[in-house]
Amino acid sequence: MSARTGALASIKGRLVVSCQAYPGEPMRSPVIMAAVAQAVVQGGAYGVRAQGIEDLKAIRPLVDVCLIGLVKRGSDGVFITPTVADAVDCVTAGADVVALDGTARERPDGQPLAASIAAVHDRGALVMADCGSLDDALYSIDAGADCVGTTLAGYTGARPVSRGPDLELLAEFVGRVNVPVIAEGRIRNPQDAQACLTAGAYAVVVGTAITHPARITRTFVDHLHT
Numbered sequence: 017m018s019a020r021t022g023a024l025a026s027i028k029g030r031l032v033v034s035c036q037a038y039p040g041e042p043m044r045s046p047v048i049m050a051a052v053a054q055a056v057v058q059g060g061a062y063g064v065r066a067q068g069i070e071d072l073k074a075i076r077p078l079v080d081v082c083l084i085g086l087v088k089r090g091s092d093g094v095f096i097t098p099t100v101a102d103a104v105d106c107v108t109a110g111a112d113v114v115a116l117d118g119t120a121r122e123r124p125d126g127q128p129l130a131a132s133i134a135a136v137h138d139r140g141a142l143v144m145a146d147c148g149s150l151d152d153a154l155y156s157i158d159a160g161a162d163c164v165g166t167t168l169a170g171y172t173g174a175r176p177v178s179r180g181p182d183l184e185l186l187a188e189f190v191g192r193v194n195v196p197v198i199a200e201g202r203i204r205n206p207q208d209a210q211a212c213l214t215a216g217a218y219a220v221v222v223g224t225a226i227t228h229p230a231r232i233t234r235t236f237v238d239h240l241h242t
């Protein structure tokens with residue numbers, strides 16, 4: 017088993033935490049995200065998902081768990097690791113697994129999804145295809161993806177935005193594909209995470225509910241009344 021295949025195997029049945037801050041936010045700093053990554057590993061996460069080349073470079077030497085890397089460019093259309101060059105940069109920065117948009121939509125560099133996947137594989141890393149529909153999952157597996165995630169459920173127009181994780185889409189993936197299915201997106205609490213594993217997810221990725229203090233604070237504030 018290669019080191020990268022081992023990294024994917026190591027998250028089976030486990031929690032991966034997405035450590036991301038968004039443009040303009042106070043925590044948007046590689047030093048801060050690296051500290052957050054160390055904290056979630058201390059808490060028991062078996063994997064870290066992180067955005068941006070500088071964040072990946074800062075995190076890689078500090079954590080010895082599966083590192084899922086991506087580059088986000090904007091928030092419309094294909095924005096998760098949209099180009100072949102972005103995918104290669106994630107591997108160079110230390111990602112074991114590169115997360116990239118797994119839809120069939122046109123990519124900004126005009127290359128097919130298979131080209132990004134081949135470039136990652138050529139450099140010894142694996143690919144997680146972030147999908148918003150079953151068609152995306154089947155398309156990305158055909159293009160060579162090593163695992164698929166429900167990351168884009170509700171964000172591509174193919175499906176409504178579910179209140180919690182899109183368990184219906186997760187079940188479709190689990191019933192139809194033969195690669196690991198990773199549950200990601202709107203997993204709000206431990207019960208949601210367990211529901212994903214029970215539904216057959218290989219691993220669960222939680223972001224906002226663990227690593228986004230502004231939104232976590234807002235849920236408390238919005239709940240309070242006098």
Ligand SMILES: CC(=O)N[C@H](C=O)[C@@H](O)[C@H](O)[C@H](O)COP(=O)(O)O
Nearest residue numbers: 034167171201202203222223224225
């Ligand atoms: C759609 C999109 O851009 N998702 C991103 C993917 O990396 C992140 O913004 C999410 O935080 C991540 O998927 C985890 O999801 P949640 O924060 O809901 O637990």
